Amino acid sequence: MTGIPTVPDDKHLRILSTSDLAGIDISLADVVDTVQGAYRTLHAGESDNPRKLTVKPRDGHSVSYAMLGRDGSRDVVAIKTSYKHGLDKDRDAQHYYTALTLYDDVTGLPLAMMDCSRIGSLRTPAVSALLARELAAPGARSALVIGTGTQGRLALPFLLTTLPDLDRLMLSGTHPEGIAAVRERLRAHFPDRDVEVVTDVRSAAAEADVVVATAGPHTPVAVEAEWLRPGALSVLVGHGLAPSTLHRADRVIATSEAQMNVTGTDMADDDGKLPPVDAEFPPVVAGAAVGRRSPGERIFAYNSGLVVTDIALGHRFAQLAIAQGLGTEVPLWQ
Incomplete structure (x- = not known):
């Protein structure tokens, strides 16, 4: 029936x-x-x-x-x-x-x-886009997405939904079909926009106001803290960021600190520890907690799914x- x-x-x-x-x-x-x-x-x-x-x-x-x-x-x-x-x-x-x-x-x-x-394929990039809206530096204009899998394919359309002034969109990926899928999804929602595929991730990260890492666990990409420009926001969804981006961040925001402590163990330091979270995201998006405190601080945001x-x-x-x-x-x- x-x-x-x-x-x-x-x-x-x-x-x-x-x-x-x-x-x-x-x-x-x-x-x-x-x-x-x-x-x-x-x-x-x-x-x-x-x-x-x-x-x-x-x-x-x-x-x-x-x-x-x-x-x-x-x-x-x-x-x-x-x-x-x-x-x-x-x-x-x-x-x-x-x-x-x-x-x-x-x-x-x-x-x-x-x-x-x-x-999940919609919720996760939507959360990344909300994190970017609340935590990106004022006047953010460039974004780098690492990974072309399920979570990477809608990352840019959602970012443009919450940050419509982005004028440079960069993508790091190695799978041709994944790159094609990212372009297809972007043009389906924003027909006049295209993405720049980058091979020098270090240079791209240095020029990005927002970095969203969505790659799988086998990615060779690992953006280090010193690659990031002042004021950069790095959002971890999957893989593509080195632990230094977390441990050397000026501010750490997580959708849930408890979830980060469960699923973010690959970002622990040599002693197996994660730094404390400065703020969780629900009160930030509700306007009850501070997200970004100054234009120049580098912020690390951990995007884990909340049911x-x-x-x-x-x-x-x-x-x-x-x-x-x-x-x-x-x-x-x-």
Whole structure:
């Protein structure tokens, strides 16, 4: 049985597949506003975002996460699971699965279970763009994105959404199909813009006001602190920044200090330690904490996923999907 039932019940679960979500049209500005709202609700104490659970075998060939949360503005409870296999292999030999299950905390009924890959591919660059809007130096005009994978492909369109005055867009990547995909996504949202592919990353980093590192763990790129210009903002999503950019930063901002301490261990110093965070991002975006203090300070920002942002964006997609009659009803509890 396909389609979304008019009246939800406690016997069925609505499944939204990859193809269901792929057909939903949502603007970059809508995504940014949704994610921003989730941060502000969390800061207001209306949402809950516990620390994620992590399981990783000793040889490091896979990693899995479980994240539970509640969005107080939407009265939605959700759990997200994420599993990646083949971390010791090339990207095309890896397997990655992530799912989000939403429950209505007013009626107590399930809302939907969905593939979370598109949610993550939009949420993460939207967060980077919000970090850039709040933390980039005044008058920032140039950006460098490192990596052309899933997170790198929408990084520039989202940056232009929050920083429309950027006039130089640079990209460091080695995969031709990834570079082509970055260009395709950029032109789809900003037809008159193009990206400059750079091979001298040190020189590019020295000229960038914003550096967003989204590369995979096998990247040879590792931007050092001394490469960055005064006032530069470096945002770590995946890989591409050396630990010095964190330890020698004038200011450190994290979406969550607890999350950084769990997932950012590859940035630890020789003693296995990470520096303290100067501010977390939810109060910064809510206007309750200071982000940048002066134009010349170098800021390091750690972008780790908070499940409340997945819940907010997942719920937005569920609303749009239900309105379009998308999804499959599964009699899971019969």
